[in-house]
Amino acid sequence: MSPKKTTKAATAVDKRRVILDAAIRVFARDGFHGCRVSDIANEANVAYGLVYHYFSSKDEVLDTLFSERWTLLLAAIEQEDAREAPVREKLRAVASFIIDSYSNDPDLMKVIIVEVTRAANTFGRAHLAEIRRAYQGIATIVESAQREGTFREDVSAEFASLFFYGAIEQLLTGWIFDEIPKSREEFEHAKDMVVETVCGGLEARMPEHA
Amino acid sequence: MSPKKTTKAATAVDKRRVILDAAIRVFARDGFHGCRVSDIANEANVAYGLVYHYFSSKDEVLDTLFSERWTLLLAAIEQEDAREAPVREKLRAVASFIIDSYSNDPDLMKVIIVEVTRAANTFGRAHLAEIRRAYQGIATIVESAQREGTFREDVSAEFASLFFYGAIEQLLTGWIFDEIPKSREEFEHAKDMVVETVCGGLEARMPEHA
DNA sequence: GCGGTTTGATTGGCGAGTCAATCGACTCGT
DNA sequence: ACGAGTCGATTGACTCGCCAATCAAACCGC
Numbered sequence: 001m002s003p004k005k006t007t008k009a010a011t012a013v014d015k016r017r018v019i020l021d022a023a024i025r026v027f028a029r030d031g032f033h034g035c036r037v038s039d040i041a042n043e044a045n046v047a048y049g050l051v052y053h054y055f056s057s058k059d060e061v062l063d064t065l066f067s068e069r070w071t072l073l074l075a076a077i078e079q080e081d082a083r084e085a086p087v088r089e090k091l092r093a094v095a096s097f098i099i100d101s102y103s104n105d106p107d108l109m110k111v112i113i114v115e116v117t118r119a120a121n122t123f124g125r126a127h128l129a130e131i132r133r134a135y136q137g138i139a140t141i142v143e144s145a146q147r148e149g150t151f152r153e154d155v156s157a158e159f160a161s162l163f164f165y166g167a168i169e170q171l172l173t174g175w176i177f178d179e180i181p182k183s184r185e186e187f188e189h190a191k192d193m194v195v196e197t198v199c200g201g202l203e204a205r206m207p208e209h210a
Numbered sequence: 211m212s213p214k215k216t217t218k219a220a221t222a223v224d225k226r227r228v229i230l231d232a233a234i235r236v237f238a239r240d241g242f243h244g245c246r247v248s249d250i251a252n253e254a255n256v257a258y259g260l261v262y263h264y265f266s267s268k269d270e271v272l273d274t275l276f277s278e279r280w281t282l283l284l285a286a287i288e289q290e291d292a293r294e295a296p297v298r299e300k301l302r303a304v305a306s307f308i309i310d311s312y313s314n315d316p317d318l319m320k321v322i323i324v325e326v327t328r329a330a331n332t333f334g335r336a337h338l339a340e341i342r343r344a345y346q347g348i349a350t351i352v353e354s355a356q357r358e359g360t361f362r363e364d365v366s367a368e369f370a371s372l373f374f375y376g377a378i379e380q381l382l383t384g385w386i387f388d389e390i391p392k393s394r395e396e397f398e399h400a401k402d403m404v405v406e407t408v409c410g411g412l413e414a415r416m417p418e419h420a
Numbered sequence: 421g422c423g424g425t426t427t428g429a430t431t432g433g434c435g436a437g438t439c440a441a442t443c444g445a446c447t448c449g450t
Numbered sequence: 451a452c453g454a455g456t457c458g459a460t461t462g463a464c465t466c467g468c469c470a471a472t473c474a475a476a477c478c479g480c
Contacts, residue, residue, distance in 0.1 A: 015425085033243055036469055047427040052471065118328030118383075128387060135389070155403045158390065159381070163407050166380025167373035173328075174372055177338060179345070193365045197373050201411030225459080246435055257461040262437065 016054045019044045020068075023061045028107035032062055032115045032123075062123060066116045069108060070130050073097065077137035087145035092195045094138060095168055102172050103187050110176045113169060135161050142202070152204045164198045226264045229254045230278075233271045238317035242272055242325045272333060276326045279318060280340050283307065287347035297355035302405045304348065305378055312382050313397050320386045323379060345371050352412070362414045374408045 022044035026035045037058050041048045055061045076097040080090040102109040116123050117131060138161035145151040151160070171190055174180040232254035236245045247268050251258045265271045286307040290300040312319040326333045327341060348371035355361040361370070381400055384390040 037471085038469080041428095049428065049472085050426055053425070056471095058470065114329065119324065128389075132389060155407050159400065159403050160407065162380045162384055162390075163377035163404060166376040166378070166383075168376070170372045170376025170379065171369070173376075179338075179342060180368065180372075190369065193369045194373060197365050197370065197411035198407065199411070200413075201407035201409070203410075247437080248435080251462095259438085259462065260460055263459070266437095268436070 015044075015046060015050060019046060019051055019054060020061065020065060022046075024065060024105075024107045024111055027062065027065075027111040027115060032058075032111075032119075059123070062111070062115060063126065065108065066112055066123075066127055067130065069101070069112055070127070070134070073101070074130070074133055074137065077134060077141075081137055081140050081144075087141060087150055088195060088199050090141050091138075091164065091199060092191065094141075095164075095191050095194050098168050099171070099187050099191055102175065103182070103184070106175070106182075109172060113172055114176065117169070135165060138164055145202075149204060151202045155202060160198075160202055164194070167194050167198060225254075225256060225260060229256060229261055229264060230271065230275060232256075234275060234315075234317045234321055237272065237275075237321040237325060242268075242321075242329075269333070272321070272325060273336065275318065276322055276333070276337055277340070279311070279322055280337070280344070283311070284340070284343055284347065287344060287351075291347055291350050297351065297360055298405060298409050300351050301348075301374065301409060302401065304351075305374075305401050305404050308378050309381070309397050309401055312385065313392070313394070316385070316392075319382060323382055324386065327379070345375060348374055355412075359414060361412045365412060370408075370412055374404075377404050377408060 019040065023040045026039050026043050029035075030039065037051055038048050040061070041051050044051075051061070055064065077094055080093045083090060116127060135158075139157040142151060142157040142160045142164075146153050146157060171180075171194065175182045180186070229250065233250045236249050236253050239245075240249065247261055248258050250271065251261050254261075261268075261271070265274065287304055290303045293300060326337060345368075349367040352361060352367040352370045352374075356363050356367060381390075381404065385392045390396070
């Protein structure tokens with residue numbers, strides 16, 4: 001099913017990978033609809049037809065890029081979910097994972113967010129289930145915090161997870177469209193701020209009203 | 211520049227409007243890229259060419275839909291901004307405006323969010339300035355709350371506004387893709403929860419640490 | 421010389437945008 | 451009143467470029 005160098009090895013590069021990496025750059029630059037398959041082939045220095053040797057369609061290239069990465073995110077969330085630690089720490093780890101993903105590979109994250117996550121009409125539809133799993137993972141983390149009394153219960157875990165994810169996505173969107181500066185420090189600072197804000201809003205208040 | 215019925219009036223419907231309304235339905239159903247101009251014309255029961263009589267391109271139809279509505283949002287934000295009232299109330303009004311817009315015209319909001327706001331690559335680019343103005347308006351509201359001590363200052367107004375808007379947008383996205391139930395009560399409840407969560411996280415804490 | 425890889429010219433269909441022709445409301449001269 | 455003339459609104463067949471996808475042939479590595 002999957003290609004590769006079982007025998008090839010050594011000098012031969014994995015062309016499939018080369019194509020995927022080129023696609024990331026092209027999709028990020030021109031958008032999925034704004035580029036031609038030949039642009040991808042060119043960027044990869046590969047013949048047009050080879051793209052179709054490895055992928056059955058232009059869509060499948062995007063699908064693959066998305067799934068590859070999203071799987072990692074899901075794993076990260078599930079791992080935090082299982083861990084024994086304060087909520088803040090868990091959520092901070094999730095925020096950190098997403099933001100680091102962006103800082104390490106802005107193009108890929110741009111493609112995932114702009115072309116898949118947000119374009120849920122066209123593509124997202126196919127990936128809705130995977131996307132939903134991420135929300136649910138976060139919701140699970142929130143729920144356990146509610147159960148142990150750290151988080152208030154009048155904001156449902158489901159909504160809380162949407163807010164949390166939404167805030168982070170908006171952050172990335174800001175970076176993607178150069179609305180806000182991107183530097184190592186900004187990224188770190190941003191993590192603190194999202195977690196502070198959302199967790200702050202979700203934490204159960206001491207009986208201190210007035 | 212603008213169309214007619216100065217004399218026409220009465221029976222004559224404003225075809226331009228009919229086309230726009232049809233476009234909302236078609237864009238919402240099939241997506242901007244997934245539909246043909248002829249689909250819009252058909253839905254509007256109007257000849258193909260008429261679309262081009264009123265709009266110079268398919269893009270312009272979408273642009274018009276976006277701007278029409280976004281202008282209202284900006285006005286609402288600016289109005290709240292100017293008003294003398296507690297932050298929570300102002301932000302609640304903004305959240306309310308957006309969520310009500312969705313509940314009154316889900317298709318239009320779907321189009322705006324899915325095809326413009328989030329597709330900032332293609333279209334958003336053109337509307338980035340307008341979109342930014344919304345963020346800035348919200349940020350201004352946050353700033354004034356910081357100045358008067360209601361909101362903490364270690365979460366910048368700029369980021370706070372991103373979180374706030376992001377949370378709301380994610381909410382709409384959830385509704386758009388049927389991830390969460392949509393009923394009058396859900397909408398109201400959702401407003402409370404976003405505002406509670408975000409404002410809760412942004413409010414200055416009483417010197418109560420431990 | 422066989423099986424998997426790589427090539428790129430070719431094709432087929434599609435859809436945005438054009439345009440020339442018709443329609444019909446309103447004007448105005450008689 | 452009436453009809454010829456005007457001009458914007460409306461029509462839909464057609465063009466034209468583009469691009470996803472195919473495919474037959476060349477090209478290895480073993």
